[in-house]
Amino acid sequence: MSLQTSTLNHMMKTSLREGQLNDARVYFDNNPTYRDVVSWNMMISGYVKSNQIHIARQLFDEMPERDIVSWNTLLLGLQKDKDQESTYQLYLQLQSSGLRPTSYTFSIVVSSVLGTVFNVLVPQFHAKIVSLGHHTSVYVGSALMRGYTDLGDHSALYCVFDDIVNKDMSLWNALILGYMELGLTDEAQKAFNRMPKKDVVSWTTLVDGYLKNNEVERARYIFDEMDEKNVVSWTAMITGYVGTDKCLDAIELFIQMMRLGPRPNQHTFASVLAACAKHSELLTGQQVHASLLKHGINIDIVLATAFVTMYAKCGDIEAAYCIFKEMPGKNLVSWNSILGCHARHGRGRAALDDFEKMINSGLQPNHITFINVLSACAHAGLVEEGERIFGCMGKTYGIQPEKEHYACMVDLYGKAGNLDKAKSLIECMPFEPDIVVWGALLGACGLHSDFEFGSNAANELHNLEKNHPAAYVLLSKIFGERGVWNSLTDLKQIMESKHMKKQKSGSWIG
């Protein structure tokens, strides 16, 4: 290596460390004769880190010779870009290039298949990794462990873990996470107890694991035992409460966090807004909004969508639509949220208009999009429009109607008074009707006081789930109108036991 090359690389390294990608590029461009493979790799890495994968790829293609770091860096870029197709293609090209893949290579390539259909390749990667002797790497190991967790293979999960001699904390944490995701809470707890050293991530993984397995009490007990809690630990606990419908506990914990915990972040606010939305706590939601502004938290797309959902579910449609309109970038979830808002408030036309706008913006709808649009049509009595959407969802958008979509159509026909059409749709649908479907028909029967259809639907519902509240409510309406009360003596009791707590009032955010 000439002196000039080492100077060039030093200058580039300094610029990159300061985040000055363009400065590094100027040094690189001005010294074509002194560049070596490391100079090229540094530039590729710089573009990968700033998510400019196209430029990284361009440099990779242009460079006169590539070493394994060049390949690994571009693989990392493609993985970060979630382009698993190209990642795998590049890995195949690497195989025929004659260069030997390293443990870096496998940790990247295995990570790229996680959560995709290519996850089935994990055992083959594993075999290859063992044959090349890379199975002792903690980086490769943690990627493989996540892969086997997704495949539901707990013994392979442990084998990979066991193969690694120098286990670090991340690897132990991956084992706990894997067991928790597979529902093996006892194994997870045992692993936690066996760990030589634990950090806040280990504790949080355990707490979150119990929450995901619906063991809320145990999660809270461990949460209280933690002596080092950070924003992630608090947020995990709050999110866990929301997920198990303990919204008031979630809000209470959030208040406690504001008083004596770490500063909440976007994740925290998104969760507590979800709690407000679920529990229709408009006042609390507004206070959260105010305190978020006070904390100077940046409202990103996720948080803005959480606000739209919260305001929509709490009935403040104006606020919901206002935030939605002002959002700079709207993604699928944002659109689904506003479509759900229209649906809840019976604004069928608005839903159809926004659905069209969403399609025109180039987004691909998913099954939730159609649930929201169809239920908006049902609420607004737009039978023909609903039929048209239902008909095209599979043909035009490749989304096959699921039970929920049929339930929307049953609701649509039912509300419009066309009980025959609703019934024949139930008969020809490719699923066994469930609670939701029968419930929709029952609702329509209640609306139109149809005793015959109604008792049939109620019977079906009763067979599927005893004491379903919807059945009681609607039967009371039908039977009540006909003066048939004797079978409903315990109705009032049931309703009282489901009584919701009243919303607290007053400000609690200082």
Added chain:
DNA sequence: CTAGGGTTAG
């Protein structure tokens, strides 16, 4: 010059 762990919206 390249790699891994826990928390967000429908």
